[in-house]
Amino acid sequence: MELPLWRALTGYRILTLGYALALFFLNYREYAHPPGAALYMGALTLWMLLTWNRVTSPERCTKRFLVADLAVALGGILLTSVVDSAERIDGGAATLPSIWAGGAVLGCAIKGGWRWAIVGSTLVAAANLAERGGPARDTVHNVLLVWVSSVAIGYIVEVARASERTLARALQIEAATRERERLARDIHDGVLQVLAMVQRRGAALGGEAAELGRMAGEQEIALRTLVAGGLLPPQASPEQLADDAELLRSVGTAPRPPEGPCDVGALLAPHAGAAVSFAGPGTPVLLEAAAAAELAAAVGAALDNVRKHAGDGARAWILLEDEPDAVIVTVRDDGPGIAEGRLAAAEREGRMGVALSIRGRLRDLGGSAELLSVPGQGTEVELKVPRGSGVGK
Structure with missing residues (x-):
């Protein structure tokens, strides 16, 4: 955001130096002490040659430089009353640095905001009034123009910086939330289902296995609570969320699928069996590998829900459709259906099968998951993924 302002300030200083030199050469013989004026203009030109690139970035424009630059401008304004004639000063002739002095004030405004702008513009205003010997109308007009414009620019810079910081924090929170949701999906598809299976089998076997099943059930409940409550922890600072996102990226992440197109039908065909029927086009249905893998995982999560909730004798059908602008997969079963309000209750209980493993995946792909029961x-369940989508888009 700031870089264009610094570049504009660099151009302003160079152009206004040329303007000040042109005024000096045009009025050289009218000065009361031409050599003194020439000495200052030479020093100002040398200062610009040595420091022209100091205002090209905030790192180069230090506080010490701004103080020195402002001192050069103030010195030139006050020196004007010594080297110029009283008649020219009373007639409203420009000071030696002329409008170049405004560059020093603008540098303060961009670097430090409106507070620094007030200090710099007030010092320049005081020097101009001292040079004229009083508040002449044109001097007051110029002083107010510099003061108001520099303060306005300083305020705009502060607002822009605050907006930039807010946007950065929002992006950090979004990145951390997406990473947590992705890990929650992986946990749901793997660890939670294994714990649930151990609990069921342990209870069926009895004895020591029953105790193991009970412990697995307790861990499943604890992990579900952690997954449900850890998507966006309350009272967490943006810095903590950013650190969490970096940590989550560095540990326990599954390898990314290879780049390039992938046949969705080939990923879904292994689900076909005695209780699951699969139908699709006779030609490959291609998607980017990452999107295809996420779509296949969402289909797997939908079939897991069928096996767990529709009963042992339920059948499921998978239909793959290849549309010009999207790939659509429909998973249908002949089970008892889902009672009204059951999905919301399951999400509150930490059971995120539909919320994360299905809808979360499709949302990350820019698609949608519609459930009709x-x-x-x-x-x-109708899963729709637009063409050209990929993970994180």
Whole structure:
């Protein structure tokens, strides 16, 4: 955001130096002490040659430089009353640095905001009034113009910096949230289902296995609570969220699928079996590998829900459709359906199968997951992924 302002200030200083030199050469013989004026203009030109690039970036424009630059401008304004004639000063002739002095004030405004702008413009205003010997109308006009414009620019810079910081924090929070959701999906698809299976099998076997199943059930509940409550922890600072995102990226992440197109049908065909039917086009249905893998994982999560909630005798059908602008997969079962309000209750309990493993994946791909369920008539999940989508888009 600041770089264009610093470049503009560099151009302003160079152009206004040329203007000040042109005024000096045009009025050289009218000065009361031409050599003294020439000495200052030479020093000003040398100062510019040595420091022209100091205002090209905030790192180069230090506080010490701004103080020195402002001193050069103030010295030139006050020296004008010594080297110029009283008639020219009373007639409103420009000071030696002329409008170049405004560059020093603008540098303070861009570097330190409106407070620094007030200090710099007030010092320049005082020097101009001292040079004229009083508040002449044109001097007051110029002083107010520099003061108001520099303060306004300083305020705009502060607002822009605050907006930039807010945007950066929002992006950090979004990145951390997305990473937490991705890990929660992986946990749900793997660890939680293994713990649930151990709990069921342990209870069926009895004895020591039952105790192991009980412990697995307790860990499943604890982990579900952690997953549900850890998506966006309250009272966490943006810096903590950014650190969390960096940590999550560095540990426990699954390898990314290879780049390039991938046949979605080839990923979904292994689900077909005695209780699951698969139908799709006779030609490959291509998606970017990352998007295809996420879509296949969402289909797997939908089939897991069928196996867990629709009963042992339920059947499921997978339909793959290849549309010009999207790939659509429909998963339908003939189970008892989902009671109204059950999904919201499951999400509150930390059971994120639909919220994260299905809808979360499709949302990250820029797609959608529509669920239609009528009690007693089964459930249908339609997964739609637009062409050209990938993870994180």
